[in-house]
Amino acid sequence: MWVDLRSDTLTRPTSGMRRAMAEAEVGDDVFGEDPTVNRLEQRVAERLGKEYALFMPSGSMANQVAIRLYTEPGDEVVMEADAHPFHYEAGAAAVVSGVTIRLVQGRRGVLDPAAVRAAVRPPNVHHAPARLLSVENTSNRGGGAVVPVERCRELASVAHEAGLHVHLDGARLWNAHVASGTALADFAAPFDVVNVCMSKGLGAPVGSRLVGSRSVAERARRFRKMLGGGMRQVGVLAAAAEYALDHHLVRLADDHARARRLWEALAAAGYAVEAAPDTNILYFGVADAPAFVARLREAGVGAIAIAHDRVRLVTHLDVDDAGVARAIEVFASLRG
Numbered sequence: 001m002w003v004d005l006r007s008d009t010l011t012r013p014t015s016g017m018r019r020a021m022a023e024a025e026v027g028d029d030v031f032g033e034d035p036t037v038n039r040l041e042q043r044v045a046e047r048l049g050k051e052y053a054l055f056m057p058s059g060s061m062a063n064q065v066a067i068r069l070y071t072e073p074g075d076e077v078v079m080e081a082d083a084h085p086f087h088y089e090a091g092a093a094a095v096v097s098g099v100t101i102r103l104v105q106g107r108r109g110v111l112d113p114a115a116v117r118a119a120v121r122p123p124n125v126h127h128a129p130a131r132l133l134s135v136e137n138t139s140n141r142g143g144g145a146v147v148p149v150e151r152c153r154e155l156a157s158v159a160h161e162a163g164l165h166v167h168l169d170g171a172r173l174w175n176a177h178v179a180s181g182t183a184l185a186d187f188a189a190p191f192d193v194v195n196v197c198m199s200k201g202l203g204a205p206v207g208s209r210l211v212g213s214r215s216v217a218e219r220a221r222r223f224r225k226m227l228g229g230g231m232r233q234v235g236v237l238a239a240a241a242e243y244a245l246d247h248h249l250v251r252l253a254d255d256h257a258r259a260r261r262l263w264e265a266l267a268a269a270g271y272a273v274e275a276a277p278d279t280n281i282l283y284f285g286v287a288d289a290p291a292f293v294a295r296l297r298e299a300g301v302g303a304i305a306i307a308h309d310r311v312r313l314v315t316h317l318d319v320d321d322a323g324v325a326r327a328i329e330v331f332a333s334l335r336g
C-alpha cells in the first residue's frame with residue numbers, strides 16, 4: 001500500500017469529476033464564450049462576496065498577476081517570511097513585476113499587524129516604496145495555520161492605512177473556511193484581490209481563481225494574457241472545479257481530522273512534532289530529513305523533506321482512514 005502524504009496537489013480526478021469534465025459545455029474563453037467558465041466565475045465570485053473571479057491556470061500565476069496589478073518596477077511587496085511567492089514561485093515577482101520582497105517574520109506563517117506597520121517605511125528617496133501586502137491563508141510553510149478573520153481585518157487595515165493594497169493568497173482558503181467556520185466572503189472581504197486554488201484540497205486537476213472587483217479582473221485579464229494564461233476551451237477544467245466545489249468542500253474536515261490523527265500518533269511515538277495542525281498540513285523535525293524521507297518511501301509512505309531537518313505531511317482526497325492507519329504503523333516502526 002502506497003500512502004502519499006507529500007502534497008494535496010497529487011490528487012487525481014475522481015470518476016464523477018472526469019464525467020463532469022467530459023460532458024462540459026465549452027467555448028473559447030479568450031473570447032469570453034465558455035459557458036462553464038462563466039458559470040464557475042460567477043459562483044466563486046458569489047461565494048467570496050466579490051464581483052469577479054477570473055480563471056487562472058495556477059496559483060502561482062494568480063499570485064503573480066495580483067502583484068503585477070498593484071506594483072510598478074522598483075516597488076516593494078511585504079509578506080511573511082514563509083510566504084509562497086517568496087519561496088516557491090521561481091523568483092517570478094522580480095521578473096514579472098520587477099519588485100523587491102520585504103519579509104516580515106510571523107508565527108506559523110501568521111503576520112503580526114504591528115510588525116507589518118513597522119516594516120512599511122516612510123517615503124524616502126532611498127527606499128523601494130511598499131505598495132502591496134500579501135497574506136497567506138492557510139499558511140503552507142506555517143503548518144496549514146489558519147489566519148483568523150479578525151487578524152485578516154487588522155492586517156488589511158494596517159496596510160490600507162499605510163497606503164498599501166492587500167492581496168490574499170488563499171490557495172487553501174477552503175481549508176481555513178471549513179476549519180474555522182468563517183464564511184469565505186468574510187475571509188475575503190478585507191482584501192483587494194484574492195487567489196483561491198481549486199487544485200489543492202478541493203482535488204481539481206488544474207486551476208485557480210483571481211477574485212476581486214470587475215475593474216481589477218479586467219486588468220488582471222490583460223496580465224493573464226501577457227503571461228500566456230489566456231486559454232481556450234477551458235470549460236473542461238472549470239467543470240472539474242465546479243464538481244470539486246459541489247462534492248469536495250465539506251469533506252475537507254475529514255482531511256483535517258486525519259492530519260490531527262497523524263500528529264497525535266507522531267507525538268505519542270516521540271517525534272519532534274510542531275504545533276497541532278489547524279487543517280491538513282503538519283511538520284516534524286528529524287536529524288536528517290532527506291534520509292528519513294527515503295526510509296519512509298521504502299516503507300510505502302510519501303513525505304517531503306522541506307529542509308535538511310524538517311519533514312512535511314499533507315492529507316488530501318486520495319488518503320483515506322486506512323492510509324492514515326498504515327502511515328501511523330510505518331512511523332511507529334521507524335521509531336522502534
Ligand SMILES: Cc1ncc(COP(=O)(O)O)c(C=O)c1O
Nearest residue numbers: 058059060061084136140169171
Ligand atoms: C500557499 C500557496 N500559494 C500558492 C501556491 C501555488 O499554486 P500552484 O502550484 O497552482 O502554482 C501554492 C502551491 O502549493 C501554495 O501552497
